[in-house]
Amino acid sequence: MVINFAFVAAALLGITAFAFRVEAGTYSGFWEALQSSDKLILLAGNLFLTWLWSRSPYSIAKKVVPSFEKSMGYSVNEQMSLLDYRIACEKQKSWMPSVLINAILVFYLAGGIYYLAAQFYDATVLNGADLAKIALGSLLYGALWARSRHSLGRTIVERTNPVLKSVHIAHTGNWLKTFSGIFTVVLAAFTLYAGFLVTKIDTWKLVSAKGINGAINIFGSLVRPDWSITASVLNSMVETIFIALMATLIAVPIAFFLSFFTARNLMKGHAWTLVVYNFFRISLNFTRSIEPLVWAIIFSVWVGVGPFAGMLALMLHSVASLCKLYSEQIESIDRGPIEAMEATGANRVLTVWYGVVPQIILPYVSFTIYRWDINVRMATVIGLVGGGGIGNLLNLYMLQARWEQVGTIVIVVALVVWTMDYLSAKIREAVY
Amino acid sequence: MSFILDIGGLNKLYDNGVHAVKNISFQVKEGEFLAIIGLSGSGKSTLLRMINRLIESSSGEIIFNSHSQGQLLNVTQLSPRELRQYRRKIGMIFQHFNLVKRKSVLTNVLSGGLGGASTAKGVFQLFTPEERALAMKHLETVGLAEKAKNRADELSGGQQQRVAIARALMQDPEILLADEPVASLDPATSHSVMNYLEYANRQLGKTIICNLHFLSLVRQYATRVIALKKGEMVFDGSALDINEAWFREIYGEEAREVEIR
Numbered sequence: 001m002v003i004n005f006a007f008v009a010a011a012l013l014g015i016t017a018f019a020f021r022v023e024a025g026t027y028s029g030f031w032e033a034l035q036s037s038d039k040l041i042l043l044a045g046n047l048f049l050t051w052l053w054s055r056s057p058y059s060i061a062k063k064v065v066p067s068f069e070k071s072m073g074y075s076v077n078e079q080m081s082l083l084d085y086r087i088a089c090e091k092q093k094s095w096m097p098s099v100l101i102n103a104i105l106v107f108y109l110a111g112g113i114y115y116l117a118a119q120f121y122d123a124t125v126l127n128g129a130d131l132a133k134i135a136l137g138s139l140l141y142g143a144l145w146a147r148s149r150h151s152l153g154r155t156i157v158e159r160t161n162p163v164l165k166s167v168h169i170a171h172t173g174n175w176l177k178t179f180s181g182i183f184t185v186v187l188a189a190f191t192l193y194a195g196f197l198v199t200k201i202d203t204w205k206l207v208s209a210k211g212i213n214g215a216i217n218i219f220g221s222l223v224r225p226d227w228s229i230t231a232s233v234l235n236s237m238v239e240t241i242f243i244a245l246m247a248t249l250i251a252v253p254i255a256f257f258l259s260f261f262t263a264r265n266l267m268k269g270h271a272w273t274l275v276v277y278n279f280f281r282i283s284l285n286f287t288r289s290i291e292p293l294v295w296a297i298i299f300s301v302w303v304g305v306g307p308f309a310g311m312l313a314l315m316l317h318s319v320a321s322l323c324k325l326y327s328e329q330i331e332s333i334d335r336g337p338i339e340a341m342e343a344t345g346a347n348r349v350l351t352v353w354y355g356v357v358p359q360i361i362l363p364y365v366s367f368t369i370y371r372w373d374i375n376v377r378m379a380t381v382i383g384l385v386g387g388g389g390i391g392n393l394l395n396l397y398m399l400q401a402r403w404e405q406v407g408t409i410v411i412v413v414a415l416v417v418w419t420m421d422y423l424s425a426k427i428r429e430a431v432y
Numbered sequence: 433m434s435f436i437l438d439i440g441g442l443n444k445l446y447d448n449g450v451h452a453v454k455n456i457s458f459q460v461k462e463g464e465f466l467a468i469i470g471l472s473g474s475g476k477s478t479l480l481r482m483i484n485r486l487i488e489s490s491s492g493e494i495i496f497n498s499h500s501q502g503q504l505l506n507v508t509q510l511s512p513r514e515l516r517q518y519r520r521k522i523g524m525i526f527q528h529f530n531l532v533k534r535k536s537v538l539t540n541v542l543s544g545g546l547g548g549a550s551t552a553k554g555v556f557q558l559f560t561p562e563e564r565a566l567a568m569k570h571l572e573t574v575g576l577a578e579k580a581k582n583r584a585d586e587l588s589g590g591q592q593q594r595v596a597i598a599r600a601l602m603q604d605p606e607i608l609l610a611d612e613p614v615a616s617l618d619p620a621t622s623h624s625v626m627n628y629l630e631y632a633n634r635q636l637g638k639t640i641i642c643n644l645h646f647l648s649l650v651r652q653y654a655t656r657v658i659a660l661k662k663g664e665m666v667f668d669g670s671a672l673d674i675n676e677a678w679f680r681e682i683y684g685e686e687a688r689e690v691e692i693r
Contacts, residue, residue, distance in 0.1 A: 162448040336528050346549065353554060358533065
């Protein structure tokens with residue numbers, strides 16, 4: 001308990017001190033500046049977090065002091081059956097996630113109400129200290145709520161746990177009348193209401209005369225395209241198509257290779273392979289979550305504005321996306337042939353080559369063609385930020401508000417995209 | 433005759449808490465055709481897969497007495513490399529055949545011999561003429577030589593299972609494990625497949641451990657029977673000794689025997 005306390009205290013103090021430094025620019029005088037009420041909250045939070053953490057089988061104290069588990073009364077009873085022991089272990093492990101899910105939901109509701117109140121009625125800015133207090137309160141509430149087996153967090157965690165699933169007692173009767181049910185309804189209603197407020201939905205603006213006139217003006221120009229620039233448009237279009245093609249071609253072998261390391265069913269066997277799996281999964285997810293538009297900006301600084309930067313941006317994004325699609329395909333294959341290859345005593349690479357690859361090769365081809373199709377469309381957008389190709393030209397005319405020329409480009413792009421769409425659909429049909 | 437496999441106190445507890453195999457011990461003699469019977473979910477498949485460690489046992493030990501190497505092998509303690517060596521001596525066929533569907537029948541048979549092969553050899557299919565000839569010989573054994581160039585998924589279920597037998601023979605195993613080899617086949621094809629297993633047993637001298645559903649097949653082909661019920665061994669003896677009382681004991685009170693001819 002003391003060990004846990006020390007760790008939590010250090011962490012909390014560190015965070016508070018850092019927050020102070022951000023505000024004041026220095027660490028000195030930070031303890032004196034704390035009000036006594038803040039100190040009390042810190043202490044209470046510390047005690048609470050320590051207690052919470054000590055319930056988890058992963059707490060530092062339990063790692064450092066092996067007998068700690070016994071002193072807390074979580075020891076293995078000799079009389080317990082193996083199954084009961086498993087259930088007890090899983091219950092311990094599932095405690096923390098249940099509390100966290102509960103706390104996140106409560107924090108979302110409480111913090112959200114606070115945010116709306118600040119934003120729309122008070123006009124005060126969000127305050128970090130207040131949010132921290134709400135977070136701490138939510139955690140406390142989440143922990144208390146998790147004592148109910150019908151609380152949202154515990155229901156979710158226990159229903160998804162292979163061991164606890166069988167012993168979870170579902171609520172009988174009208175779920176909507178339980179606290180969890182009411183909470184869910186309030187959460188949904190609040191989300192909808194907040195959504196309206198935040199996105200500032202205003203139907204009147206959509207039908208105002210001035211706005212409509214402006215739109216008509218642009219649309220009118222778009223349907224009167226200027227065909228005199230066709231040659232330069234086609235020139236740029238070729239560039240765009242090849243940017244997409246090269247991005248796809250380079251991405252495919254990389255993604256093919258990586259996909260085996262990001263498929264859970266192939267990598268879950270050993271702790272080390274799981275580390276590799278998680279490393280690739282996380283870094284690829286990170287890469288994918290950054291829009292190609294942002295990558296294009298990064299690369300246009302790196303290698304200079306032009307088609308090369310656009311190609312690199314698309315390539316990177318394609319690797320991440322294809323890898324996800326590919327590895328999902330691997331995860332859904334029939335395990336039988338893998339088992340058969342393992343039974344012959346073949347090595348790991350050959351097991352994958354004979355047991356996995358023949359099953360995934362067709363979906364891979366199909367995904368790849370589809371990706372090329374997507375890349376052509378994306379290459380247009382990427383050109384807007386210096387990725388070269390048709391987007392570059394589009395940006396040029398749009399900035400000058402020359403809508404007739406923009407109209408020409410839009411028509412050419414639409415034609416090419418439509419052709420690609422049609423071709424890729426037909427080819428994919430033929431491949432399957 | 434000496435034993436080829438000695439299983440002692442074998443247990444399997446799955447992560448979801450199911451105790452699939454409970455403290456099972458038995459010996460397999462060389463040249464036996466051992467059938468394992470029991471209801472679905474009685475632990476037959478788990479037991480079979482623990483023998484070549486496709487499933488890891490929770491406790492207990494398995495001793496393999498290799499007559500080619502003349503030494504005792506503690507199967508549960510093998511390193512990954514030794515495990516692959518060991519698996520080459522244990523062929524396996526499956527209920528759903530588990531062939532590589534998009535490859536030719538011949539390649540499927542050749543893939544049985546990939547244990548111990550280098551990665552490059554397997555990936556680029558650099559099989560020697562001797563290996564190809566051997567694979568063709570095994571295909572002739574199961575009567576499918578003329579289908580060698582066909583894709584595996586063009587064959588019927590019974591034919592695919594025969595290809596699987598040829599693939600298992602390709603690794604020149606000492607033991608052949610068969611996990612319900614005829615459960616997804618019709619009665620006529622079932623007998624054809626069982627006949628080839630019997631041939632491997634009697635003529636080629638392979639020890640066979642086979643999970644089966646139908647008692648009539650067991651009586652016809654097996655030299656010895658083990659019965660599992662809820663993970664425990666309830667019978668060990670000759671198939672002819674399974675009378676009405678034993679049958680109810682193994683399959684439950686309401687069960688009635690279905691004949692397959």
